Amino acid sequence: LFGYVGIEAVLDQMRIKTMKTGFEFNIMVVGQSGLGKSTMVNTLFKSKVSRKPTGPGYEERIPQTMQLQSVTHVIVEKGVKMKLTVTDTPGFGDQINNENCWDPIVKYIKEQYEKYLREEILISRKRKIPDTRVHSCVYFVPPTGHWLRPLDLEFMRRLSKIVNVVPVIAKADTLTLEERAEFKQRIQEDLKAHGINVYPQEDLDDDSDDRLLNKKIRDKIPFAVVGADTEHQVNGKRVLGRRTKWGIIEVENPAHCEFPLLRDLLIRSHLQDLKDVTHNVHYESYRVQRLNESNQ
Ligand code: GDP
Numbered sequence: 159l160f161g162y163v164g165i166e167a168v169l170d171q172m173r174i175k176t177m178k179t180g181f182e183f184n185i186m187v188v189g190q191s192g193l194g195k196s197t198m199v200n201t202l203f204k205s206k207v208s209r210k211p212t213g214p215g216y217e218e219r220i221p222q223t224m225q226l227q228s229v230t231h232v233i234v235e236k237g238v239k240m241k242l243t244v245t246d247t248p249g250f251g252d253q254i255n256n257e258n259c260w261d262p263i264v265k266y267i268k269e270q271y272e273k274y275l276r277e278e279i280l281i282s283r284k285r286k287i288p289d290t291r292v293h294s295c296v297y298f299v300p301p302t303g304h305w306l307r308p309l310d311l312e313f314m315r316r317l318s319k320i321v322n323v324v325p326v327i328a329k330a331d332t333l334t335l336e337e338r339a340e341f342k343q344r345i346q347e348d349l350k351a352h353g354i355n356v357y358p359q360e361d362l363d364d365d366s367d368d369r370l371l372n373k374k375i376r377d378k379i380p381f382a383v384v385g386a387d388t389e390h391q392v393n394g395k396r397v398l399g400r401r402t403k404w405g406i407i408e409v410e411n412p413a414h415c416e417f418p419l420l421r422d423l424l425i426r427s428h429l430q431d432l433k434d435v436t437h438n439v440h441y442e443s444y445r446v447q448r449l450n451e452s453n454q
């Protein structure tokens with residue numbers, strides 16, 4: 159009877175359902191001020207992932223608060239609606255006393271879990287709960303070329319317990335290629351030595367395929383990125399880049415920097431996994447903790 163299931167029909171249904179409902183994906187950028195966070199938000203939106211769809215279906219939200227600003231673009235590709243929101247945060251760590259400077263960011267992340275939880279426990283809950291949870295938090299490491307600062311370690315330690323953290327080396331164009339490689343190595347050692355689990359977490363690899371793919375990514379993390387929000391003419395093509403005395407640094411050119419790796423990880427190869435880990439691991443531990451609290 160069940161020799162042939164006709165799985166194609168099921169896949170078609172899933173595709174149609176996704177096309178109808180679309181999906182939401184939320185990114186947050188975090189780091190000290192001046193490291194290029196706001197520029198990176200623009201880079202993400204202006205780079206190929208969202209260059210095509212302007213006109214209808216394109217929508218911009220007015221900044222929510224003075225503190226954290228979210229920009230949403232609705233991208234329609236092949237009939238599928240993707241609502242991409244990037245939350246920009248003000249710089250932290252600029253004060254003499256940086257104690258608790260992570261509080262507003264941790265608070266924001268937890269508030270989104272709380273919102274979701276409240277919708278989920280309603281007796282008549284919505285068929286589709288609006289999802290404002292942060293699926294990926296891009297942490298900007300200053301390009302010192304030395305080691306991670308205690309502040310970076312503390313921040314990432316706290317964040318990695320509640321959200322998917324993707325560290326990047328900011329303004330990588332200020333480092334030579336050798337410096338980038340060495341710094342990257344040191345950061346990897348530092349994170350390991352301090353037991354900080356950034357995304358993709360080793361203990362969450364499902365199978366050997368995952369392990370293989372994710373190991374390649376873990377070896378390259380943190381990506382050495384460069385951001386730019388202006389376009390230039392290079393060999394007759396328009397490219398996003400930074401003009402310097404020595405030429406144009408093309409942010410989407412893999413030979414120039416690792417922004418393409420960051421974009422592909424976030425918006426292409428690992429988008430669904432980032433959403434799954436957010437829901438099944440980070441949100442789940444928030445939910446369990448909250449429901450335990452209220453039962454006491
Ligand atoms: P934020 O405070 O982290 O949001 O940083 P901004 O995006 O406002 O950038 C601060 C300054 O750094 C601006 O003058 C940017 O043009 C510049 N900037 C941004 N990204 C880069 C980069 O990748 N490399 C270099 N060299 N400068 C950058």
Ligand code: MG
Pocket residue numbers: 195196197246247248249
């Ligand atoms: Mg900014």
